[in-house]
Amino acid sequence: MPIITSLLDIDFYKFTMGQLVFHRSPEVPVKYAFKNRTSGVRLTDFIDEAELRDELDHVRTLRFTNSDLHYLLGTDEYGARMFSADYLAFLRELRLPDYYLEKNGDGYVTEFFGNWAEAIYWETIALAIINELYYRAKMAQLSRFGRDNVLAVGKCRLGEKIKALHRNPDIRFSDFGTRRRFSREWQDYVVNALREEVPEQFLGTSNVALANKYSLVPMGTSAHERDMATASILQSIGEDIRKAQNIVLEDWWAEYGWGLSIALTDTWGTDFFFSQMTREQAHSWKGLRQDSGDPFAFAEKAIRFYRDKDINPKEKLLIFSDGLDVDTIVKLQSRFSRRINLGFGWGTNLTNDLCFKPLSLVVKLVEANGQGTVKLSDNLAKATGRPADIRYYKRKLGYTGNTFQECRY
């Protein structure tokens, strides 16, 4: 049984971004690269190249089925018919573009390239595959009881999370754990348990296949790659990369309006973001997403940002999605819920909290339109880009952050 058996087994934001890309920059050549940020884990010790190749090749045989397209066409949670006929016609014909895979020392070089409109779908799929192959290998080293015990520990920890959620009934959260899941089956188990146990608190899942299977709201908006590509495209045609942040916001609003108007704040640091979001945008957009740095400091900053613009923060929503665990969620909720609305996109620690240390794997956009991309974020451990490009962005965008905190996941 292959790991990925459906092209809906992917994060929802790939479609929301995918449609925008399809409408605006479909043929921009891009390159995504896989990166293992976990020190000390030699992936080649666990993952066989041929097996990885088989899994990736299998994905390229998959097509969006009629039912997949029905589901997407019927998606109305963020606005009626949010996916247009032309985009769905494009998806119907889509076959994921080729990839490049090579063993390199104790790791793998894994790259995805092609037109942005087509290559965009690889990210969470490739991550889910690499993760699951790794954990299968870890499991294969254990005894029968050992394997069963790993799942039992996972269930116990999930039980503890559910108890904590019951004790804090105001917490609202979503599953954002597709990319880092222990396995497809385990994410399915977790999502099913949450919808049964905390139906009022569990708002949905980023995984479209699971949203479909369990009648949940598919969750997600936009990611760093869109910001990064936008800046690189500007740079490639000699324009000022400072314009990128606002183009990103304007394009998104034009495509989806209020329904999906949660702005990602940290691609080049939140200070730059807040300097770019206009008063009008601050008023019209639903809220903001925090994905790096100190979430408590961010929340204070966001509240100040809204107040400065005469906006009552109680009308706005902050989504946290950076390496959450239940303690952080509870603390954020109790610290801020009387001042602003909160939501939590719970990833790795939700879908991969078993006996093994979660890997910190990413597939990042590294080039767009021939130009290297840059993400700075509010934690330089999460920065990506060539050193010279990073220096250029820092200078150009006035980035002054110096936080460097090892990624937990």
Add this chain to the structure above:
Amino acid sequence: MPIITSLLDIDFYKFTMGQLVFHRSPEVPVKYAFKNRTSGVRLTDFIDEAELRDELDHVRTLRFTNSDLHYLLGTDEYGARMFSADYLAFLRELRLPDYYLEKNGDGYVTEFFGNWAEAIYWETIALAIINELYYRAKMAQLSRFGRDNVLAVGKCRLGEKIKALHRNPDIRFSDFGTRRRFSREWQDYVVNALREEVPEQFLGTSNVALANKYSLVPMGTSAHERDMATASILQSIGEDIRKAQNIVLEDWWAEYGWGLSIALTDTWGTDFFFSQMTREQAHSWKGLRQDSGDPFAFAEKAIRFYRDKDINPKEKLLIFSDGLDVDTIVKLQSRFSRRINLGFGWGTNLTNDLCFKPLSLVVKLVEANGQGTVKLSDNLAKATGRPADIRYYKRKLGYTGNTFQECRY
């Protein structure tokens, strides 16, 4: 699916005692009574009378099969052909005698009576049934995830026990948990995990069906009921009950010799036991079983007892079987293993360590040959018998213990 589907799903000591009873006192009329020692648990809230009756009735339809008898005939772990042809012929015809069941307030009066040779088999069967019906009801109150989580917690705790056993590789133990098991399926899971994970340390199981299924040594020797009945029979014919302890030892040695020569020490207190076991018996018997009171004090006493008789304790074996948990096992092992051999009969906490508090249920022999029985033990919380009879035994046997410690299980 009924809870009990085979008459081998019973503790081994029922056969070792059963054969002796069949050979020596088969027609002594006896009565066993069920007792729930767990305060605050109203069994009628959980167990439906008709269901309980169905389970007990089903047991009465069971017979020893040819394969069951093959297994028993082939049992040679404690001596060649330890079960004789006449006993096995008796078992072939056996049908468990009738029982009495009545709702009484918030509990059940459950009694088993008949000839000792036939009624003896009810004890662990009835306990396993009542326990499993109770936990089924507890489980039925939970959600799907909640039920799964109970099993996951059980597996996590079993995993912790296995880790502790790995850290203490000299510990040798057996499963004594049939009577208090969470369910038949769960005991099966535990036993299978232990034989896979700690094969050198896990010596066997008291459950004959599981010993058969997993090629393990069936474990067990003799229990209080034999001592109690022996005294009551003496009393019923006007003989001195003080003789009982030694008759018990002599009969057992005559039936099984060295192979099963682990003496149960606490029926009327270990002080009385040690006053009765002869120097010759102390030399010839393998060892002693501790089942109430302070196990550390008992071990010191046993070591002194052997030394006083010029016996090197290193040649003797102490079996502990009273409410063990892994901490107690590890402590006893580290405190005494250089001075005497140790074994552990791990019951309730092994087969019923999930999310629910284990019940303390017993089925005790209350009458033999028309005479009330008495067990004093080294913990008066475990004493059974009519108050007048208990007083009589205490006086007659010089019992001076005054320990009263609530039974954990």
